[in-house]
Amino acid sequence: MLWRVATDIALAERRYLPDAGRRKLARQFYEVMSALVFLPNSPTLMNAGRALQQLSACFVLPINDSLESIFDAVKQQALIHQSGGGTGFSFSRLRPQADRVVTTSGLASGPVSFMRVFNMSTDVIKQGGTRRGANMGILRVDHPDILEFIAVKQQPNEMVNFNLSVGLTDRFMQAVVRGRSYALINPRTGKPVRRLPAAQVFDRLVEAAWQCGEPGVVFLDTINRANPTPRLGSIEATNPCSEQPLLAYESCTLGSINVARCLTTHRGARAIDYDRLAALIPLAVRFLDNVLDRTKFPFAAIETHTKQTRKIGLGIMGFADLLIHLGIPYDTDDALQIAERLMAFIQSQAHEASRRLALERGVFPAYQGSLLQANGLRRRNATVTTIAPTGTISILADCSAGIEPLYGISIARTVMEDIRLESLHPEFLKQARARKLSMTELRREIGRQESIQHLTQIPQELRRLFVTAHDISPAHHVRMQAVFQRHSDSGVSKTINLPATATRQDVASAFLLAHELGCKGLTVYRSGSRAHQVMTCSHVQSC
Secondary structure (H helix, E strand, O other): OHHHHHHHHHHHHHHOOOHHHHHHHHHHHHHHHHOOOEEEOHHHHHHOOOOOOOOOOEEEEOOOOOHHHHHHHHHHHHHHHHOOOEEEEEOOOOOOOOOEEOOOOEEOOOHHHHHHHHHHHHHHOEEOOOEEOOEEEEEEOOOOOHHHHHHHHHOOOOOOOEEEEEEEOHHHHHHHHHOOEEEEEEOOOOEEEEEEEHHHHHHHHHHHHHHHOOOEEEEHHHHHHOOOOHHHOOOOEEOOOOOOEEOOOOEEEEEEEEHHHOEEEEOOEEEEOHHHHHHHHHHHHHHHHHHHHHOOOOOHHHHHHHHHHOOEEEEEEOHHHHHHHHOOOOOOHHHHHHHHHHHHHHHHHHHHHHHHHHHHHOOOHHHOOOHHHHOOOOOOOOOOEOEOOOOOHHHHHOOOOOOOOEOOOEEEEEEOOOEEEEEEOHHHHHHHHHOOOOHHHHHHHHHHOOOOOOOOOOOHHHHHHOOEHHHOOHHHHHHHHHHHHHOOOOOEOOEEEEOOOOOHHHHHHHHHHHHHOOOOEEEEEEOOOOOOOOEEEOOOOOO
8 A cells, every 4th residue: 555655646756856766756755654654644545546546635615605506515525525535614604594585585594404415415425435524514603693503513413424613703702701792794794683792602602512522613813814825815614623724625635744753762761853853854745745746636626726825734643652752741841842842843844845845846826925925935835734633544653643642541443433443552551561560450440441540550650651631631732732733834633632520611711722822723522422432441352
């Protein structure tokens, strides 16, 4: 598989390198993937070098206020899901429920009713024949149907193929803090229809997120302040995991460096191998830029808009494992400092790599009038860095997902609808054995709960190092996300995992802090608040 991918992505070099150089580069691509130090997003692994050849993971489709636009988007969604991609939509342009429809003298059914059509479409399309499609649905907080949207997932069987996020504005957040009301705007007319107390809507949002983990939030003004090409329009939506804000018809290709494999040892102490990262990052950026030229896009509009900005997203995975190897607990200031230095280095090196590619291949076509031109920066790609969730590729790389802390020491992942993968963290097992702990006795106890802090038979220093998501305060989760956001051109995928005992105030505080610290969005999940979870603690059968 990896050789198929490497040779195909290297074919993009035919216009830049002689055959010998291209073959050498293909070998380099293969080596970094086979070493599990860099992997591209799943569609690239599945489709590169095959007839489908659709290599992008993230797409945003526009939906305008007409039946034709809505059902064009349903068709386009189906084609993207069939090819292995995920789709994001803003439903904010649709007129509200009970608004008038002049052409039929009837009443509009509203955004939520049309979302059910997209949800059903996803049900019947298997994504690339390998996984079911994923969607993001976003509605602005000033849409008249916002309360219905917030409540929709409190019904267990509603919108099962959607992640939902409320598009929050700075004006709304200020109204929440100041105890003021705000206007709901009919998108058909652009005029206010009524006012609501902002705190009331915020409380409804917090309640829904506390009860079932959704909706999440995206901060639209924060996103658009960082929009690299404002002349092409405002960003209204993101991909399904919200780390990639995109314009209408844009797609993005992602890839992640396994930082847990970027370590060196000096005088018996482990440290991040920045020299290895410096050599790896330009190769990864070149790989992702090549993916754009090797992709067969689902339809012409996506190819046109994607190649206008040439957005790529280089991120990391294995961050929690890296901290464990360094002997640093995730929930410490030292961990925040490591994150700051690491991601700042990755972003600066990735920007330099994109600058060098621009010298060789030219800047992205929408460069004129972009924020990069305004700041005197020349790059091949309008965005270069993104922190993705790495749900599939982190399993392939056998490392922790994205920048998340460990979910548990013993976990079970449900993948591909109903396949259960159980694992016990290998470094914990190694250190437990070094301390001569009896895993026969411990493994069942470890699998019963996400945390091991209550297991006094495990030495305190080992428990302290192997903190899990539910041991970490909501504020520290958010601060970690904010550190990575400062050095990510696009967004950051991170779930604020909370224990079942978390309060509504914990959720509210997390949303407020995320906005204050400049995050582009936030997702919270309280353990046990849904009947079905992708990851749970697990009884590990063998070690």
